[in-house]
Amino acid sequence: MARVLLLNSRESEETRAALVEDGRVLAYRCDRTGGRRLSGNVYKGRIVNLEPAIGACFVDVGVGRNGFLHKSDWPTGQSEPFEECFAVGSEVVVQVTREIIGSKGPVLSGNIGLPGRFLVLLPYSREGGVSRRIEDDDDRQKLRAMARTFENETGHGFILRTAAADRDETELRRDLEQLERLWQDITTKSADASAPHALYADGDLVGRAVRDLVDPSVETIWVDTPEALESARASASRIQPDLAERLRLHEDAIPLFHAHGVEASVDRLRSRRVGLPSGGSLVFDRTEALVAIDVNSGRLRDSDRLEETALRTNLEAATEIARQVRLRDLGGVIVVDFIDMLEPDNVTALDRALRGALAGDQARVRTGGLGAFGLFTMTRRRASAGGVARRRACGACAGTGEVALPEEVALRVFRELCARAAPGGKNLLARVGPDVAALLESEFGTSLRALEADLGGALQVEPADAMVAGSWEVVDGA
Secondary structure, three states: OOEEEEEEOOOOOEEEEEEEEOOEEEEEEEEEOOOOOOOOOEEEEEEEEEEHHHOEEEEEOOOOOOEEEEHHHOOOOOOOOHHHHOOOOOEEEEEEEEOOEOOEOOEEEOOOOEEOOOEEEEOOOOOOEEOOOOOOHHHHHHHHHHHHHHHHHHOOEEEEOHHHOOOOHHHHHHHHHHHHHHHHHHHHHHHHOOOOEEEEOOOOHHHHHHHHHOOOOEEEEEEOOHHHHHHHHHHHHHHOHHHHHHEEEOOOOOOHHHHOOOHHHHHHOOOOEEEOOOOOEEEEEEOOOEEEEEEEOOOOOOHHHHHHHHHHHHHHHHHHHHHHHHHHOOOEEEEEEOOOOOOHHHHHHHHHHHHHHHOOOOOOEEEEEEOOOOEEEEEEOOOOOOOOOOOOOOOOOOOOOOOOOHHHHHHHHHHHHHHHOOOOOOOEEEEEOHHHHHHHHHOOHHHHHHHHHHHOOOEEEEEOOOOOOOOEEEEEOO
16 A cells, blocks of 8 residues: 655744555654654764673763663674773764663663664664565565675674565665765764764754655655755665655645644654453553553453454554654563453464564564463663653652542642641641532531630631642742
């Protein structure tokens, strides 16, 4: 089926890209103007701190926060091992693999990878490969042979991207030459620059989307500003000139994502609950350390076919989980709680299905397998800072998703009044929400009046419409 790529940059605060097939979002990217995008950029940095206990160091690359570089992300082909190569004050060429997230600086790697249209150049490696998305054995063997030829000619490693399938050697060599020129430019800048210094930027979202998301199945590339059209055309001219024929400018007053019926689909990526075709659902919950995904069977509860129902729902969930993890750009430790199954063959089928669905993810994913309790664990390296949704902890619940019942708040307020009141006519004022104020007057009214009589001070309850649910305060009264 024909696919379209939508590039929305009409709003200056945000640029979005969505790969769509029949109204279904297959891939989604988003860049916010409010901050710099670092992922993919190459820097010459200076080591400012060593952490031998964890085999890592912190590197100043000039972005405001020191980057984290672990020895496992240092090229093994270098002449010296990690521990001997690094010292405080030494300079290194590194690439950002994960953005600044919260209080954490960027994650860095010495294994540079420069992406082109069909190839990824690995200047510090002789070990390349072929994209996992290319499944045909004949294609894989042909591309592996071509990668070895390129490696022997240049001394660099190469990864053949999905778009390399069905491309002739002339097109691949054109991409190779562009990448070799880019790497030569980076090495020249590095030799002349003092750290910290930016050596290469991976480009804007429009250009990256044209490079990374367009393949022969993409029939049309829609953009909604003349500036985006020029950026897309420039990117197309560098990587594949005939792509320019697929470019179209959306000039309608209706926003681009609305016109193609995908704005609601993008909004649903922020939802905690995602429905499955057979009536089950996925529920996403975040903690500080991990993302938990719960698979629910929903209305499918036929007691005579529990195993069949569980398998069908779990297999649906496996496909959707891989898609949601990719679209939401979830990262860190991810734990999936599948519906329990008894048959070992069914467990094996589910494990195989989820691994297969995850294989198409361009991010680094490591799977831990399906455990005895139906828990599937994996880790995923997230590149962006916030994924689909920008969120902050709720002021009412502090991020827990729950607030105290009015009855509990009323009890706490009354106890605080008792604790702070003292003989001698001290006046106190309790500011609470309207529902709590009503409870204090109805359920605790007699007790409050008795407390006033004993202490000789006024205890006043003030309803405050603006008071956040579950919050309250007791202050000295007039």
